[in-house]
Amino acid sequence: MAESYRRSQWSNSLFILPYLSVFAVLLVFPLFWGAWLSLHKVDLFGPGRFVGLGNYARVLADPVFLQALRNTVIFVLVSVPSLVALGLFLALALNKTTRTTSFLRGLFFSSSVLSVTIVTLIWRFVFIPGDGLLAVVSEQLGMQPVNFLSTSGWSLFSVGVATVWWCLGLPMMLFLAALQQIPNDLYEAAALDNASPWRVLIRVTLPSIARTIMLVTIIQIVMQFQLFGQAQIMTNGGPNGTSRPLVMYIYEVGFVRWDVGKAAAASEFLFLIILVAAMAQYIVSTRKSEASE
Amino acid sequence: MSATIEITNVSKRYGALSVLDDISLSVKAGEFVVFLGPSGCGKSTLLRMIAGLEDVTAGTISVGDQRVDTLPPGKRGVAMVFQSYALYPHMTVAQNMSFGLENIGLPKGEIEGRVQQAAATLEIAHLLDRKPAKLSGGQRQRVAIGRAIVKEPKAFLFDEPLSNLDAALRGRTRLELAQLHARLGSTMIFVTHDQVEAMTLADRIVIMHNRGIEQVGTPMEIYRRPASRFVAGFVGSPAMNFVPLKSVTGNGRTLTIGTDGLGDISAAFQLPSSFTPEGASLGIRAEDVSVLPDGQGGIALKAEVVERLGDRTLIYGHLADGTKLTAETDGRSEARGGDTLQLVLDTTAIHLFDAAGIAHHSEGE
Numbered sequence: 001m002a003e004s005y006r007r008s009q010w011s012n013s014l015f016i017l018p019y020l021s022v023f024a025v026l027l028v029f030p031l032f033w034g035a036w037l038s039l040h041k042v043d044l045f046g047p048g049r050f051v052g053l054g055n056y057a058r059v060l061a062d063p064v065f066l067q068a069l070r071n072t073v074i075f076v077l078v079s080v081p082s083l084v085a086l087g088l089f090l091a092l093a094l095n096k097t098t099r100t101t102s103f104l105r106g107l108f109f110s111s112s113v114l115s116v117t118i119v120t121l122i123w124r125f126v127f128i129p130g131d132g133l134l135a136v137v138s139e140q141l142g143m144q145p146v147n148f149l150s151t152s153g154w155s156l157f158s159v160g161v162a163t164v165w166w167c168l169g170l171p172m173m174l175f176l177a178a179l180q181q182i183p184n185d186l187y188e189a190a191a192l193d194n195a196s197p198w199r200v201l202i203r204v205t206l207p208s209i210a211r212t213i214m215l216v217t218i219i220q221i222v223m224q225f226q227l228f229g230q231a232q233i234m235t236n237g238g239p240n241g242t243s244r245p246l247v248m249y250i251y252e253v254g255f256v257r258w259d260v261g262k263a264a265a266a267s268e269f270l271f272l273i274i275l276v277a278a279m280a281q282y283i284v285s286t287r288k289s290e291a292s293e
Numbered sequence: 294m295s296a297t298i299e300i301t302n303v304s305k306r307y308g309a310l311s312v313l314d315d316i317s318l319s320v321k322a323g324e325f326v327v328f329l330g331p332s333g334c335g336k337s338t339l340l341r342m343i344a345g346l347e348d349v350t351a352g353t354i355s356v357g358d359q360r361v362d363t364l365p366p367g368k369r370g371v372a373m374v375f376q377s378y379a380l381y382p383h384m385t386v387a388q389n390m391s392f393g394l395e396n397i398g399l400p401k402g403e404i405e406g407r408v409q410q411a412a413a414t415l416e417i418a419h420l421l422d423r424k425p426a427k428l429s430g431g432q433r434q435r436v437a438i439g440r441a442i443v444k445e446p447k448a449f450l451f452d453e454p455l456s457n458l459d460a461a462l463r464g465r466t467r468l469e470l471a472q473l474h475a476r477l478g479s480t481m482i483f484v485t486h487d488q489v490e491a492m493t494l495a496d497r498i499v500i501m502h503n504r505g506i507e508q509v510g511t512p513m514e515i516y517r518r519p520a521s522r523f524v525a526g527f528v529g530s531p532a533m534n535f536v537p538l539k540s541v542t543g544n545g546r547t548l549t550i551g552t553d554g555l556g557d558i559s560a561a562f563q564l565p566s567s568f569t570p571e572g573a574s575l576g577i578r579a580e581d582v583s584v585l586p587d588g589q590g591g592i593a594l595k596a597e598v599v600e601r602l603g604d605r606t607l608i609y610g611h612l613a614d615g616t617k618l619t620a621e622t623d624g625r626s627e628a629r630g631g632d633t634l635q636l637v638l639d640t641t642a643i644h645l646f647d648a649a650g651i652a653h654h655s656e657g658e
Contacts, residue, residue: 185379188346189440193393194367203392207383 038264048261055265065266067241068249069273071156075227075245076277079160080220086164087171087216092205094172095179105176112169116229123162124149124234155235155243162230167223171216178212179205214285218278225274246270295323295480296357296370296447298343303352303362305338312338314504316352320448320482325474328484329491330501331527337452339501340484344373344450356447367396372441373450376457378433380425380440386412387421390440404443411442414476431462438473448480455490467493488528492516500524522650525576531607531619533578538570538645546656550575550645554612555592560640561656572648579607581642582620584634591635594618599628608634 038055042048059065090108094101111119126133127148135145148158182205190200206213228247231237237244246266254263298320305313313335320326328336341347343354345366354362361369372393380389387408394404412418415435425433434454441449451470455463471494474481485491491498492512500507500515500523508520519525525533540551541564550558552575585591596610606626609619620636628634645653 183377183379185375185377186381188344188366189373189375189379189381190392191346191366192344192371192373193440194396195392196396199396203384204381207381210383 034264034267037261038268040261042261043258044260045258051261055261056268058262059265059269062262064241064244065246065249068244068246069269071242071244072225072227072246075156075160075163076221076224079163079224080217082160082164083167083171083220083224084213084217087168088175088213090168090172091175091179092201095176105172108172109169111166114166116166117233119162119166120230120233123158123165123230127158127234149235150239152239152242155239156231159227159230159234159243162234163224163227166230167220171220174212174216175209178209182208210285214281218281221277221281222274225270225277295478297322297355298448298480298482299353299355300339300343301353301355303339303342303354304350305335305342305347306350311504313342316506318499318506318509320480322480323478325471325481325483325494325496326499327491327495327497328482328499328501329488329528330486330507332486334501335504336484336486336499336501340373340450340452340482343369343448343482344371345369346373367393370447371450372444372446372448373452374434374437374441374454376453378425378437378454378457380433380436382425385422385424386417386428386436386439389425389436390443393440393444407443407445408439411439414442414473415439430458431466434458434466438470442477446479448482451481451483453485454483455485455487463490470494488530492528498528500527502527518654519644519652521652522574522576522646525644525646525652529578531579531609533576533644534582534618535574535576535646536612536616536618538573538575541568541570541573541645550643553614554616554618555638558638558640558643560643562645562653563656564645564653568645568647568653574646576644576646576652577638577642579619579621581639582618582636583639584608584620584622584626584628585637589635591637594620594634594636596628596630596632596634599626599630601626610634 037048039050039052040048041051041054094105094108114122124132129135129145129147129149132148134148138145146154148154186204186208187200190204195203226247227245228251231243231245231248232251235243237248247270250263250266250270253259253266298318300316300318300320303313303316304311316339328339330336338347342349342362343356345361345364349362352362353360356370359370361371381392384392390408390411391404394407399407408421409418412421415438417432417435417439420428420432420436425436428436434457437454455466458466467490470483474494483490483494495512497509498512498515499509500520502523508515508524510518510520515524515528519528519533522535526535536552536554538550539553540549542549542551546561546563547559548562548564550560550562551570552558555575558575593613594608594610595612596608598609600607600609601624604624606622606624606628607619608622608626608628609617611617618636620634622628641655643655647653
């Protein structure tokens with residue numbers, strides 16, 4: 001019996017083989033190949049030349065990279081808290097089971113299923129100068145219309161607004177799922193404890209969903225550092241690279257200027273940044289919850 | 294601090310569904326009242342209405358001399374211990390206990406004093422820095438009670454607080470609750486479906502059934518003089534025996550009660566003239582049915598199952614006409630399933646229930 005059990009375990013692992021092979025070919029192999037490429041001067045058309053950490057030095061010396069890095073960090077610092085706060089707010093507001101709330105949940109989630117092209121198209125209608133929604137509104141109000149997509153500062157902001165609108169569905173749904181896990185008798189105990197709605201939110205609701213807040217934050221940090229499509233289509237990184245994110249820099253270096261080694265080195269930096277940001281968030285929040293135990 | 298609780302003509306409906314119908318009850322200050330009834334009888338709903346967790350559809354509830362049914366739960370001056378304890382999982386024991394006091398803006402020193410005192414009373418002082426997840430069921434139970442005590446409420450409400458504990462701990466906690474009540478002298482309302490808890494803890498038991506109150510009385514009144522067939526069958530273990538009535542004859546005090554299973558029985562009863570044997574039944578507890586030594590004439594019982602409880606033996610069987618009956622005898626009985634035993638009834642302990650279930654008690658003592 002033990003023998004047949006062991007054999008059945010081996011055959012069971014065959015079921016994950018299709019996934020494992022795709023995972024290995026499309027994720028594990030590129031990860032190491034990317035690291036290997038970052039150490040070479042290579043253009044994909046001929047054999048590479050080993051340059052050690054030269055590509056990394058070139059990336060760090062490139063002002064365009066540093067600008068893209070700054071843009072991306074600012075973008076993440078603004079968009080992730082906005083997504084967490086808005087997602088939480090919507091989840092709290094829609095955490096009831098009525099027809100209206102079900103409809104609104106569907107509505108707020110619906111933007112998530114759109115492709116980046118559709119999302120940016122919609123927001124171009126809002127932000128575009130001349131005929132755009134905001135331009136028309138500000139003209140009606142007698143204000144000077146802002147050229148959102150080609151003004152330094154506003155362009156990254158516009159990309160951020162479109163991104164928050166697009167990505168809001170997932171945080172909201174994750175928060176809703178977490179809120180519905182909180183036992184109702186905690187709220188009843190709080191009612192008997194004379195807690196105001198604000199105290200209930202701060203002392204009962206938020207601590208109960210702390211893990212989900214951390215999860216959503218990490219997911220969004222990882223996602224938003226990879227900003228590309230919206231910036232590419234809405235502003236093309238402009239004006240003067242003020243809305244160019246890191247991934248766009250990597251794309252331009254790698255596939256426009258064919259400096260693949262340098263692009264790979266920049267990718268490794270991005271990989272490292274995301275890893276550190278997510279780990280830091282994780283460590284800080286676990287340490288906090290341990291300290292309070 | 295303790296206060297009276299006055300429930301006047303209270304009803305609860307969810308749409309067309311009526312859960313409680315015109316309930317009135319007075320609880321005296323310092324009294325320990327237990328709501329006892331089967332699942333779904335509305336006892337928890339009534340408790341939650343006192344707490345303010347359910348709206349009152351009609352009627353009023355007062356705590357002390359203040360009407361509370363229009364007040365939010367926190368303003369009613371009552372504290373509740375939940376079946377699941379409902380401790381805040383991310384707060385320590387001390388924070389759990391002080392949360393309600395912080396919310397009403399009590400000074401820090403006073404909060405600390407009350408928490409320390411309650412913790413000492415409940416012997417949980419060494420747990421104050423722990424979180425609920427690190428506590429055993431019994432310890433959580435104490436914290437939940439502590440959270441109620443520190444509020445110094447006018448009344449304590451317990452919603453089946455012992456049902457999540459194992460049998461040994463339940464017995465011990467029951468005793469401690471009784472001691473706590475004696476020490477605090479507070480008004481306490483306790484909901485349970487466990488009749489042992491009700492009998493041992495209550496000053497008065499409120500038996501609930503079918504959207505209403507079936508009987509209110511001391512444990513012994515409920516046990517000895519049940520107001521209805523439902524109460525008689527619900528309280529007591531094993532359940533009271535019921536035998537259908539065939540006839541009731543005689544006048545004055547002593548009646549002859551005719552049954553198929555038990556034959557004719559003479560007993561003292563004062564029945565109203567409206568009483569008819571149709572649909573009526575005779576009730577007698579197992580402890581009032583005793584087994585005669587072999588050979589003496591009595592009522593024949595064919596034993597089916599014999600339960601030996603050590604101090605006493607329960608004999609489940611059927612009478613000549615097939616009616617099921619349970620008898621009790623002492624622990625040394627050697628009766629076995631299949632034996633035919635001779636029984637005798639204590640006719641002073643007989644109850645008669647009319648077709649509507651209203652009880653009449655034997656008056657011969």
